[in-house]
Amino acid sequence: MADRRFWNEQVETRSEDEIAALRMQKIRRQLAYCHQRSPYYREKFHGAGATPQDVRTWEDFRRLPIFLTPEEYKAQQERSASEDGHPYGRILCAPLADVVGVSSTSGTTGRPTLTPFTRRDIATTDEVLARAFWRMGIRPGDTVLHAFGLSVWVLGIPAVRALEAMGARPIAVGAEGGTERLLMFARITRPSALLCTPSYAEYLIERAPAAGIEVGELGIRRIFCAGEPGAGLPAVRDKIERAWGAKVYDFAGGPWGIASISCDHAEYQGMHLLSEDCCVHYDFVDPQTRQPIEVKDGTIGAAVLTAFDWDAGPPVKFLLNDLMQIHLAPCPCGLPGKRRRILGRIDDMLIVRGINVYPAAVRNLVNEFLPRVTGEMRIVLAEPPPRAAAPLHIRLEHAAGIGEGALEDLGREIGTRIRDRLRFTAQLEFVRPGTLERSAHKGRLIEKGYRDA
Ligand SMILES: [Zn+2]
Numbered sequence: 001m002a003d004r005r006f007w008n009e010q011v012e013t014r015s016e017d018e019i020a021a022l023r024m025q026k027i028r029r030q031l032a033y034c035h036q037r038s039p040y041y042r043e044k045f046h047g048a049g050a051t052p053q054d055v056r057t058w059e060d061f062r063r064l065p066i067f068l069t070p071e072e073y074k075a076q077q078e079r080s081a082s083e084d085g086h087p088y089g090r091i092l093c094a095p096l097a098d099v100v101g102v103s104s105t106s107g108t109t110g111r112p113t114l115t116p117f118t119r120r121d122i123a124t125t126d127e128v129l130a131r132a133f134w135r136m137g138i139r140p141g142d143t144v145l146h147a148f149g150l151s152v153w154v155l156g157i158p159a160v161r162a163l164e165a166m167g168a169r170p171i172a173v174g175a176e177g178g179t180e181r182l183l184m185f186a187r188i189t190r191p192s193a194l195l196c197t198p199s200y201a202e203y204l205i206e207r208a209p210a211a212g213i214e215v216g217e218l219g220i221r222r223i224f225c226a227g228e229p230g231a232g233l234p235a236v237r238d239k240i241e242r243a244w245g246a247k248v249y250d251f252a253g254g255p256w257g258i259a260s261i262s263c264d265h266a267e268y269q270g271m272h273l274l275s276e277d278c279c280v281h282y283d284f285v286d287p288q289t290r291q292p293i294e295v296k297d298g299t300i301g302a303a304v305l306t307a308f309d310w311d312a313g314p315p316v317k318f319l320l321n322d323l324m325q326i327h328l329a330p331c332p333c334g335l336p337g338k339r340r341r342i343l344g345r346i347d348d349m350l351i352v353r354g355i356n357v358y359p360a361a362v363r364n365l366v367n368e369f370l371p372r373v374t375g376e377m378r379i380v381l382a383e384p385p386p387r388a389a390a391p392l393h394i395r396l397e398h399a400a401g402i403g404e405g406a407l408e409d410l411g412r413e414i415g416t417r418i419r420d421r422l423r424f425t426a427q428l429e430f431v432r433p434g435t436l437e438r439s440a441h442k443g444r445l446i447e448k449g450y451r452d453a
Helices: 016-037 039-047 058-063 070-083 119-135 157-166 179-189 198-211 234-244 359-367 404-422
Strands: 101-104 114-117 143-146 169-172 193-196 222-225 247-253 259-261 271-273 300-307 318-327 339-345 350-352 355-357 373-381 392-398 426-431 446-448
Touching: 016 039, 016 058, 016 300, 070 318, 101 157, 114 119, 119 157, 119 247, 119 259, 143 157, 143 179, 157 169, 179 198, 193 198, 198 222, 198 234, 222 234, 234 247, 234 373, 247 271, 318 359, 339 359, 355 359, 359 373, 359 392, 359 404, 392 404, 404 426
Parallel strands: 143 169, 143 193, 193 222, 222 247, 373 446, 392 426
Antiparallel strands: 101 114, 247 259, 259 271, 271 339, 300 318, 318 339, 350 355, 373 392
16 A cells, blocks of 8 residues: 555546536535635625526536635624634634634734635645655654644644545644754654745754754654745755755645645645645636636636535635646646646836736746856835836856856846746846855845835
């Protein structure tokens, strides 16, 4: 059993036709369920002049002008807390008595967002997380050190529960346990896998020697990273893999049956979708007009999430603030599944002569020129975003030992690829390696060339 390639082979290897047929069947059932059970969704349908019965095809579904934004998601929870006697939101479709699990965002920056689970929702979460754990090589009987915040959303307690459900042996120290305790538990229990944020994996590299050990001596061979970009950035991934002597996997998911994980390919290929039977990951819209955009290999758009195997508080057309890219072509690793990359937040978008430009997409493109560049770059703005002047000023580090002539060629190649793929013109300014400040905040790609108002 342990040498199987998949946790759930029958589901994970479904053909595109099977996925599409199943998806429409489930979407129609879920829309009817939400309409029937939630006053919030009934109002939404009513406001759009639509009923669930109007949605017969995938195109109908994509055109359905109903959106749940992160602000609305919060607001409907506040409203249910004051009017309905529970804080789980007006999108709650299951009877309150059936809500047997709750996870939440951290609540450190304001009112936490709560996610209720029924027993079936817990089973769905166990199932899709098991698929991800299996892909990265975790097997029943493996000891797994858990170092995400235990109270934090789906990778806290729900991930611990999912490891137990699949037969693995989680050691749930959590990020709250602190570094010393985490290292002590690692020494005593000898885990073969670790779950934590990429920045915590990096931090432990520096901190372990003070506790008299190097992270590479702990015997951890697989690291499951999530919660922030990092594991998908070549420089960060290399650093963690070398120091720990482990393979790093990048995961993105959440409640509602969302799950995707990167593969073993030497170059980062995005994250394979693992749960097209539970939710829609790539119903893309234009972030400004909210109109559906055609989804092709490599398409970038605002991700709209709909769960269709979820009882408690299921999202319908949840317009996330994530900018996503989808890859439909087969992955060179040989495993099935479309892949997605999370490119950043939609709030970061720039508009250059009417073209939407995403700083993270520019960084990904520049990274394709490693090792001739270091990967460090900044977009220098002369005025406050989102509007930016053309050509867009990009300052980037070339690698050590690149001569004048080679630099000119490199600049031409990068400029051409930016124009072809991202459809804007760039003014590239090369600087020496090490010139740009290394920031702890990895997402910082913009340099303000203007004063704040
Ligand atoms: Zn792959």
